[in-house]
Amino acid sequence: MDILSLLGIILAFAAILGGNVMEGGALGSLFNGPAGIIVVGGTLAATILQTSWPVIKRALRQSRWVFIPPYIGLEDGIDKVINWSVRARKQGLLGLEGLAEREPERFARKGLQLLVDGAETETIRSILEVELDSREQSDLEAARVFEAMGGYAPTIGIIGAVMGLIQVMTNLEDPSTLGAGIATAFVATIYGVALANLLFFPMANKLRGIVRQRSRYEDMMIDGIIAIAEGENPRSIELRLRGFIQ
Known part of the structure; x- marks a missing residue:
């Protein structure tokens, strides 16, 4: 959490x-049902209109990262790569086959399997970087869904405000309806601005930060796997990978 x-x-x-x-x-x-329906419903409608269903599903899955982020352990990743390196120096790259089969991380497992298969270093780097870039772009696209919601919410709030003022202007002869119309106008504006700046934009920025941290971790794994393929000393590999920790 x-x-x-x-x-x-x-x-x-x-x-x-x-x-x-x-x-x-x-x-x-500050609680107004019509204003809430206008702002929340309008924001969701505009976002759904501009976004494909796969991206929306990915964004919904990622939304839990705001409160329950995925574990990204750079230190653990370094220890893991060093253990692979030591095993490879003692038993050769084929000695990593058992580790590859038991590796829980899909990205690391793929890199280990490429090592075991004897792929060239450039081939390993190319395959892993394509996967990293593809996943990163998909995750960032999902994060932009919340950024889009933050952009739409204040504008929808203004629409709600105008609608409330229209109600006021068309019922000037009935003072009992003026309060409700004015309340909807102002509360809709508050809802739009508050949701954008206190929820949607911060969520988008939080998710982008997690995506960048995850990409840094996978970049580190690529460097470590390439270093193992090139036969570097475990100590040298450790020193190189620690450069990823700020």
Whole structure:
């Protein structure tokens, strides 16, 4: 569980609700069903319209990373590569075959299998880099779904505000309806801006950060696997890979 993500969301909405109470406002004034339907529904509709179904599914799967990010252990990865290197120097590359079969990470398993098969270093690098780039682009495209939602939400909020003002202007002769119309107008704007800046944009940035960290890990694995294929000393490999840890 990413405590910072949970804490960030709690603080963001606590600040808005707490500030409203300190100004003398009622909490109920910030809850408006029609405004919520306009902003949330309109934002989802615009995002779905511009996005393909596979990308939406990937974005929904990735959304849990905001609170439960995938484990990316650079130190563990270095230890793993060093163990492979020691095994390869003692038993040859064929000695890695058993490790390849038991390796839980798909990317690392593929690299080990290429080593065992005796592929050329350039071939190994090319195959692994293509997979890394393809996966990275797909993950970033999924993260952009939340960025798009952040872009649409404030505009949809303005549409809700205009709709509320239209209701006010068309019912000036009935003062009992003016309050509801004005409330929808202002609350819709708050919903749009708040969702964009307190939820959607931060989620997109968080996911991009995780994708970049994951790509750095896989870049490190590629360098380690290539170094093993070239027969480098385990100590030299360790020193090289530690350059990935900032």
